[in-house]
Amino acid sequence: MKPIINIEGLTKDYGNHKGIFDLTFCVEEGEVFGYLGPNGAGKTTTIRHLLGFLTPDKGSSQILGMDTRTRSADIMKYLGYLPGEIAFFDQMTGIEFLKFMGEMRGLNDTKLRDRLIDLFQLDTKSRIRKMSKGMKQKLGLICAFMHDPKVLILDEPTSGLDPLMQKIFAALILEEKSRGKTILMSSHSFEEIERTCDRVGIIKRGELAATENIHDIKQKRRKTYVVTFDNAVTAADFAKSHAFDIVDIKENIVRLSIMGNVTEFIKSLDKYTVLDLDTERSSLEDIFMHYYGDSETDN
Ligand SMILES: Nc1ncnc2c1ncn2[C@@H]1O[C@H](COP(=O)(O)OP(=O)(O)OP(=O)(O)O)[C@@H](O)[C@H]1O
Numbered sequence: 001m002k003p004i005i006n007i008e009g010l011t012k013d014y015g016n017h018k019g020i021f022d023l024t025f026c027v028e029e030g031e032v033f034g035y036l037g038p039n040g041a042g043k044t045t046t047i048r049h050l051l052g053f054l055t056p057d058k059g060s061s062q063i064l065g066m067d068t069r070t071r072s073a074d075i076m077k078y079l080g081y082l083p084g085e086i087a088f089f090d091q092m093t094g095i096e097f098l099k100f101m102g103e104m105r106g107l108n109d110t111k112l113r114d115r116l117i118d119l120f121q122l123d124t125k126s127r128i129r130k131m132s133k134g135m136k137q138k139l140g141l142i143c144a145f146m147h148d149p150k151v152l153i154l155d156e157p158t159s160g161l162d163p164l165m166q167k168i169f170a171a172l173i174l175e176e177k178s179r180g181k182t183i184l185m186s187s188h189s190f191e192e193i194e195r196t197c198d199r200v201g202i203i204k205r206g207e208l209a210a211t212e213n214i215h216d217i218k219q220k221r222r223k224t225y226v227v228t229f230d231n232a233v234t235a236a237d238f239a240k241s242h243a244f245d246i247v248d249i250k251e252n253i254v255r256l257s258i259m260g261n262v263t264e265f266i267k268s269l270d271k272y273t274v275l276d277l278d279t280e281r282s283s284l285e286d287i288f289m290h291y292y293g294d295s296e297t298d299n
Contacts, residue, residue, distance in 0.1 A: 009059030034197035080149035094124035133160040154185040228276035
């Protein structure tokens, strides 16, 4: 595997234990890497270094083998970036802004741009100052993707997007991944990370607390299913007729825990009347919450 985004010992000390400290990780070619952590953990600070906006106290970072501090202009040709807070030219309409950004990038082919406008259903004739937060976010996303960059760095990409648009965004990420793109995105949404990422890095108080492989977690995870039967007798019959790991039975509701494949479980329900089937909090969320646990929410 080829590291496309590489961070080595990156340190920016703002004092008072704020900033980032000795961060080391890489994002490999074709990988979607989620960057997760509580408020103030250092995600945006890391991303701003990758964009060449900040000079580290120690350490370095490279994108496509180029140093992010000294070669940011070269890197920009291959990079799509969505900032966490988008500052636009308020007087422009959406399409004027996209044309302006396209010209700056020397973009002649507008097919992809127009496809993205359709995909996100953005009214680009509106003036930016009149746009809602979600509309501005869509504009930022179109701008990040429209030149078909090899590498994407997205700071909280779905912030402000409604659930339908979040799904559309996730599908776009998976499509881009299948085309070999390398993507780093910060997020507060476990669901989004689970839907889209291969690995996740968890940052806490400026330090990398863990990196987890999402595919491994999904395979290994134990999930609790809650089955509501039509009555207590059927619930008890189900529990004693099958060798599932039963957590508890309360009247007509059975909670059971299953690791991995659920085919046998689904088949076993076939002969019963099932009024409801639910899952409890996923272990992915448990893993993440463990790192959030005693975090300082300091901003
Ligand atoms: N220029 C600065 N001067 C001093 N402190 C700063 C500066 N920029 C960021 N910080 C502090 O560094 C820490 C990390 O901030 P950062 O914006 O990277 O967090 P984040 O993980 O992106 O948070 P959020 O999830 O809230 O967006 C915070 O405590 C923040 O207050």
